[in-house]
Amino acid sequence: MVRRCPWPSAGSAPTVGTSHEGERMDHQREQQPAPVDRVAIDGGRFPEAEDALLRSSFGLGAAMTADAAVDQVTSPLGALHALSLLRAGAGSTTAAEMDAVLGLPAEHHEAMNALLARMESFDGDPGSVDEEDPPEKPLVHLASAVFVPAAGTTGERFLDTLARHYGAGVHEVDFGDPSTAARIDEWVSRETGGRVGKAPLEVGAGTTLSLLTTVYFAAAWDEPFDPSxxxxxxxxxxxxxxxxxxxxxxxxxxxxxxxxxxxxLDLRYGQGFFLRLLLPADGSPARWTGQEFLDMAELLDAAEVVRVDVALPRWDHGFELDLRESLAAVGLSESFGPDADFHAIQPGSVVAGAAQVATITVAEKGTVAAAVTQFAMATSAPMPPEARISFDRPFGYQIVHEETGLPLFLGTVSDPR
Known part of the structure; x- marks a missing residue:
C-alpha cells in the first residue's frame, strides 16, 4: 500500500509506507480525489516570482515572531502555503490587497508550485521517523487539505487551482457533526507524525470550510554534537x-x-538544509524585520567558511499563534475582515479564524519540527578555531532550504528550558 502523496503527479517522489495500513486505507476512502492532478513545475522558470515569495516568507516570519520576550517557533513556509491557497479564492480588492501586501506576483501559484517541487525529493512519511535518532537524509513532508461541507457548494475553479498547483486533498464533511473535528485532528496528526495532535481552530455548525497546511522536518546534523x-x-x-x-x-x-x-552561522544538516543561528548584540532583542532577515541571509550566503567553537543550548518548544493579529499587522486588514471577497470559494464566506501551531526539538543528534496552519471560514585533530560564539542569551534561528533560501521554520529562543 502506497500512501497518498500531497503531490499526486507522475513525477512525485516515492512515499514511505508504515505499519498503519488499515488507518491509511480508511483515510483514502474518506478523502475525495482532487479535481485534477497536481502538475509540478520545474524550479527556475519564474525566478522573479520565486524571489518575491522568498521575500514574503521572511516578512511573514518577522511578523509572526514580533514578541521577542517569549519562545517562538513558527513556519513562514506553512503560512505562505496557506495564504497562497486562500488567494486562489480571493477577488476584487481582497485579491489586490493580498498581492500588494504579500508581494505576490501574477505567477505566484506557478512559482509556489515550483518552490514546493524543489523539496519533493526529501518527501517521506513522518510516521516512519524515530525522533530520538533523526534521519541522515532530511525528511521534509508538506501537505495541504481543504475540508468542505458535503451539502454545500464550493467553487470548482478554486478547488481546481488547489489541486493543480498544490495537490490539496478535498474532504467532504458535515461540520455540524461532532466527529468532524476528530477527523480533522486525525489528518493533522498523521501529516505531522503525531507531533501536532490537534488542529489549532475549533470547527462547528457555523463553519463552512477549513483549510490546512502542514510542514514536517526531521534531520540529523552533518556532524552531531557529542553528548559528553x-x-x-x-x-x-x-x-x-x-x-x-x-x-x-x-x-x-x-x-x-x-x-x-x-x-x-549556518549549522548544516545531512544535505540540503541548515540551521541558521542569529545572535543579536548583547542587550538587543532577538527581533528583526523581514528586510533585515534578507540582508543577513545575503551576508551569510556569501560568507567564507571558518572553524568556530559553538556553544548551543538544547531546546524543545511549542508555540501557538492567532495569525489574524500578525496578518493585520502586515496590512491584510480587508482579507481577514468582514468585507473580504472570497465569493470564488463560497458566496458570502469570510475568514472566521486563522492560527498556526508549531513545535521544534533541537538536540545533540539533530532537529525535528512540525507546524500546522489553519484558516477556518464561516458564511578530527582540530585546527584552532577562527571564532567563538556562544548562544547564551536570546537568539533567533531559521531552518532553511539551501537551494531556494526558503525558511521552513523561523523562531527565537528566549529561555531554552
Whole structure:
C-alpha cells in the first residue's frame, strides 16, 4: 500500500509506507480525489516570482515572531502555503490587497508550485521517523487539505487551482457533526507524525470550510554534537537574570558572520538544509524585520567558511499563534475582515479564524519540527578555531532550504528550558 502523496503527479517522489495500513486505507476512502492532478513545475522558470515569495516568507516570519520576550517557533513556509491557497479564492480588492501586501506576483501559484517541487525529493512519511535518532537524509513532508461541507457548494475553479498547483486533498464533511473535528485532528496528526495532535481552530455548525497546511522536518546534523560535551552553562534571559541550561559544545567549519549588531552561522544538516543561528548584540532583542532577515541571509550566503567553537543550548518548544493579529499587522486588514471577497470559494464566506501551531526539538543528534496552519471560514585533530560564539542569551534561528533560501521554520529562543 502506497500512501497518498500531497503531490499526486507522475513525477512525485516515492512515499514511505508504515505499519498503519488499515488507518491509511480508511483515510483514502474518506478523502475525495482532487479535481485534477497536481502538475509540478520545474524550479527556475519564474525566478522573479520565486524571489518575491522568498521575500514574503521572511516578512511573514518577522511578523509572526514580533514578541521577542517569549519562545517562538513558527513556519513562514506553512503560512505562505496557506495564504497562497486562500488567494486562489480571493477577488476584487481582497485579491489586490493580498498581492500588494504579500508581494505576490501574477505567477505566484506557478512559482509556489515550483518552490514546493524543489523539496519533493526529501518527501517521506513522518510516521516512519524515530525522533530520538533523526534521519541522515532530511525528511521534509508538506501537505495541504481543504475540508468542505458535503451539502454545500464550493467553487470548482478554486478547488481546481488547489489541486493543480498544490495537490490539496478535498474532504467532504458535515461540520455540524461532532466527529468532524476528530477527523480533522486525525489528518493533522498523521501529516505531522503525531507531533501536532490537534488542529489549532475549533470547527462547528457555523463553519463552512477549513483549510490546512502542514510542514514536517526531521534531520540529523552533518556532524552531531557529542553528548559528553553537553554540560550546564548560564543563559542570560531578556530580563537580565541567568539560568543554568544544558549547552552543547563542538567545533564546526561553518559559514560565519560577525558584524556590528549581530553575529551568526549556518549549522548544516545531512544535505540540503541548515540551521541558521542569529545572535543579536548583547542587550538587543532577538527581533528583526523581514528586510533585515534578507540582508543577513545575503551576508551569510556569501560568507567564507571558518572553524568556530559553538556553544548551543538544547531546546524543545511549542508555540501557538492567532495569525489574524500578525496578518493585520502586515496590512491584510480587508482579507481577514468582514468585507473580504472570497465569493470564488463560497458566496458570502469570510475568514472566521486563522492560527498556526508549531513545535521544534533541537538536540545533540539533530532537529525535528512540525507546524500546522489553519484558516477556518464561516458564511578530527582540530585546527584552532577562527571564532567563538556562544548562544547564551536570546537568539533567533531559521531552518532553511539551501537551494531556494526558503525558511521552513523561523523562531527565537528566549529561555531554552
Amino acid at each position: 560535551g553537553t554540560f550546564d552553562q548560564d543563559f542570560l534571559l531578556a530580563d537580565g537574570s541567568t539560568v543554568g541550561v544544558p549547552m552543547m559544545h563542538g567545533t564546526r567549519t561553518v559559514r560565519y558572520v560577525a558584524v556590528d549588531g549581530w553575529s551568526g
